[in-house]
Amino acid sequence: xxxxxxxxxxxxxxxxxxxxxxxxxxxxxxxxxxxxxxxxxxxxxxxxxxxxxxxxxxxxxxxxxxxxxxxxxxxxxxxxxxxxxxxxxxxxxxxxxxxxxxxxxxxxxxxxxxxxxxxxxxxxxxxxxxxxxxxxxxxxxxxxxxxxxxxxxxxxxxxxxxxxxxxxxxxxxxxxxxxxxxxxxxxxxxxxxxxxxxxxxxxxxxxxxxxxxxxxxxxxxxxxxxxxxxxxxxxxxxxxxxxxxxxxxxxxxxxxxxxxxxxxxxxxxxxxxxxxxxxxxxxxxxxxxxxxxxxxxxxxxxxxx
Numbered sequence: 001x002x003x004x005x006x007x008x009x010x011x012x013x014x015x016x017x018x019x020x021x022x023x024x025x026x027x028x029x030x031x032x033x034x035x036x037x038x039x040x041x042x043x044x045x046x047x048x049x050x051x052x053x054x055x056x057x058x059x060x061x062x063x064x065x066x067x068x069x070x071x072x073x074x075x076x077x078x079x080x081x082x083x084x085x086x087x088x089x090x091x092x093x094x095x096x097x098x099x100x101x102x103x104x105x106x107x108x109x110x111x112x113x114x115x116x117x118x119x120x121x122x123x124x125x126x127x128x129x130x131x132x133x134x135x136x137x138x139x140x141x142x143x144x145x146x147x148x149x150x151x152x153x154x155x156x157x158x159x160x161x162x163x164x165x166x167x168x169x170x171x172x173x174x175x176x177x178x179x180x181x182x183x184x185x186x187x188x189x190x191x192x193x194x195x196x197x198x199x200x201x202x203x204x205x206x207x208x209x210x211x212x213x214x215x216x217x218x219x220x221x222x223x224x225x226x227x228x229x230x231x232x233x234x235x236x237x238x239x240x241x242x243x244x245x246x247x248x249x250x251x252x253x254x255x256x257x258x259x260x261x262x263x264x265x266x267x268x269x270x271x272x273x274x275x276x277x278x279x280x281x282x283x284x285x286x287x288x289x290x291x292x293x294x295x296x297x298x299x300x301x302x303x304x305x
Contacts, residue, residue: 004096007057007116008069014055015117020297022049023068023113023121023151026060028286029075030084030103031264032124033279039079041283043072045290049122052294057118059109061087064099068116078103086260088141107145110153110223119212119300120152122293124286125159125189126225127263128167131249138262139170146223147174150216152208152300154293156285157187157194157227160238161245161266164194171225172199177215179208180227181292187229190281191238198227205292209299228292234284236277244270244278 007015014021024045029038046056057069060078067074078084078101085095087102089111095102104112106126113121127140146153157180158167168186171178180186180198188194202208212224229235248269257265271279 004066005112005115006065006067008067008071011055011057011069011116018301020054020294020301021057021118021120022054022290022293022297023109023118024049024056024058024290025106025109025121025123026058026070026078026103027086027105028124029060029078030081031086032267033282035079037279037283039076041286042075042079045122045286048287048290049294052291052298054294054297057113057116059104059112061085061092061095061100061102061104063101064096066096066112066115068112068118077101086264088260089145090141106142106153107140110145110149110151114149114151118151120154120293120297122154122286122289124155124282124289125157126153126155128158128162128164129170130262131161131163133163133166143167143170143174143176146171146176146225148221149223150221152212152224152226152296154226154228154289154296156189156230156289158189159263160188160190160194160241161248161263161270164188164196168196168199174222175220176222177211177224178227179211179224180229181208183229187227188238188241189285190230190236190241190278192229192232192235193238195238205295205299206303208296209303212300213303226292226296228285228289230281230285231288234281236274236281241270241278244274247273
């Protein structure tokens with residue numbers, strides 16, 4: 001598979017020397033925010049990772065190459081280019097064989113990070129079981145990928161537009177430990193509360209690193225989902241966010257939005273109708289996650305038995 005990978009020299013050197021590296025997704029650049037906030041946020045997130053002692057590796061597919069670590073001009077390109085694919089695993093062979101540009105989802109970023117040897121991945125929020133999945137069968141490939149790929153996923157929980165209860169049940173079935181950092185309640189992306197208790201709680205990056213070592217050295221393949229609650233001053237209260245979500249879901253149904261178009265539509269609708277409140281929260285939480293992810297990557301390189 002190495003012929004499909006193009007690893008940035010800085011990332012390659014860090015991996016070779018056993019230094020901490022943090023994988024970052026690119027969907028947030030091409031499909032998550034408007035320009036220029038998308039590019040500015042991506043660069044600021046990389047800076048947060050560096051400040052915390054790790055090397056950032058933003059992942060994308062460019063001209064059919066799986067790029068692990070991007071130069072600034074490549075991030076600028078993703079932020080402004082039209083017709084950039086939102087690449088989940090099912091799309092990868094097509095996008096690569098046709099030499100297209102693609103922004104990677106959680107599942108695809110995880111797979112490429114694992115191929116390159118990166119153990120820690122930071123995102124905003126993961127996909128999961130969509131509301132109404134009992135009739136639509138709409139379940140994100142993020143969940144099945146977590147069951148296979150041994151990468152730590154640091155997020156602000158699962159996206160609040162999802163059915164969080166069913167998502168937690170699915171994660172348990174897949175054998176994916178769910179750890180919330182520093183609180184007993186499982187967060188819901190824009191909000192610190194979801195109405196659900198976290199299956200597990202740990203209070204330091206070192207404790208999480210030891211859990212990762214134990215899991216993988218026992219031969220238990222698959223991810224660990226680390227839920228990092230958004231800082232309190234940036235959160236949107238859960239009842240307020242639920243109102244926006246309900247309105248967005250109604251609008252999506254009226255416009256017959258389906259499949260992979262649903263999540264970008266809902267997030268854009270919520271950002272527009274919350275007067276930017278959700279966008280501000282999104283930017284704050286991804287930076288917050290980047291710091292914890294970098295601290296975890298550092299701790300993981302220093303943790304052993």
